[in-house]
Amino acid sequence: MIVSKFLVNWILVCKFAHTYFSMTTQQLINQIKIKKSFLCVGLDVDLNKIPKHLFAFEDPIFEFNKAIIDATHDLAVSYKPNTAFYEAYGIKGWISLQKTINYINENYPEIFTIADAKRGDIGNTSSMYAKAFFEDLNFDSVTVAPYMGKDSVEPFLAFQNKHTILLALTSNEGAFDFQTLNVEGTSGEAERSGAKELYKQVLETSKTWKNSGNLMYVIGATKAEYLTEIRKIIPDSFLLVPGVGAQGGSLSEVCKYGMNANVGLLINSSRAIIYASSGNDFAEKAREEALKMQQEMRKILFQV
């Protein structure tokens, strides 16, 4: 009896959690308006970079995240843990990730959460990844690589009010190895519209996938000049933009070419915020950096 009661409770908790912690695009837009911010803070937590006093805690990674989140939650609309930084610490790391997402969902349910995981595999495998990030960990969104095509992405898109952030044009040097090569289409849309860069083909093809309304895209800030062309293909989609700050991208340039009527941008900053100080004042300094970003954003929003 006790066991079955426990089970029923557990199922109810899960159901409640699933209903509560999904987020529509409109709710995200509302948050951006309320906070006057479209800042996403990347939680790429490296044990070699966090303040030494945190090692007194059982879970230094979680303590670090908790302090950063508490100090910046009113300035950011999104947090983006990068799964690599948790997986590198094995089971302990996975526990830190679980505690971090639970902490956000329980304390700041208005936050749009992103699992920066860059997954993608054949259909039945992508379904398992979707289950991992949308159900087990209960993130609002996950980043996905496009190389394996339609049936590797659609299992993610099948989740209502969960968002799939497809890699299109990334912020690193290697983006020029394949993403910007001109491709000749082999059929349909591509043939009609002639040769184009691979990342544009990814944008166009992805629009034809089932539930493509659940798509957002990764577009690196280091290539802001590409945004005009990108907006012709996907005028309404949200773009997750890494590479502002540490990687050299400019916030004003990105906004100039990439913003739409609903803002349509999430600007990620990781290292510049979370490692603003390596001392006891790390959370306070992180807030200062986040505030600078939010004030720039506020200014831009009022100009629009």
Next chain:
Amino acid sequence: MIVSKFLVNWILVCKFAHTYFSMTTQQLINQIKIKKSFLCVGLDVDLNKIPKHLFAFEDPIFEFNKAIIDATHDLAVSYKPNTAFYEAYGIKGWISLQKTINYINENYPEIFTIADAKRGDIGNTSSMYAKAFFEDLNFDSVTVAPYMGKDSVEPFLAFQNKHTILLALTSNEGAFDFQTLNVEGTSGEAERSGAKELYKQVLETSKTWKNSGNLMYVIGATKAEYLTEIRKIIPDSFLLVPGVGAQGGSLSEVCKYGMNANVGLLINSSRAIIYASSGNDFAEKAREEALKMQQEMRKILFQV
């Protein structure tokens, strides 16, 4: 004193483990010759598909894997856990994965282990993924997606006697969305050799990366006729070939067009072997299926 002795022991264990559980390509080739097999068994463990009696154990996934491995280790040269199937069960799943790889490394160190994880991200992030799979979990190899280019793959290649299995031409339908589009090169090699399909460009470009000797490639068996062209670009590399069996690829066709002097193939079979029976005899039936594959492989090896 006890603590520091424990620490020293732990460091020694880790060092020993790292030295012991890496594998050169030559060692893999030797194993193929000894076992007369180039079979890789995919451990894509779905709780909905495993025999019900395993739920009596604390960790049904690990018990399933252990039984499959014990029943097939002399017929297979490689095991390939697909990380999605573990991540879908959260921390418990990650523990099952850790126990599975430890079990293989401790009991069958001659086995070539593959983390089918399809990772890939900007440089500092890929370094963390490499650390996760090569150091923390101690796999011999990991599958990596090429979309983000050189600096997303080279951090994996930096590990000596660890292998990076790059997605080139996958076995799913979505492979035709982008991988087979013709690309026009923008510089160097590509310009000289004219337009080619994206997956061929991936093969050619990847050969120029640092430590490219540590590369292997995923080439789907459902596209065996492409192998002649592929072998012109990468004659010596090992190919991990999914899609034989359940996805319709033919073993003899793959060998006819893809085998090289060192065999150069790892043929993966997942569902056809591990779910050969859903009853108490699942391990026995898995062995029967693995034996069928190994006998076919033995026949092909003796023909060559």
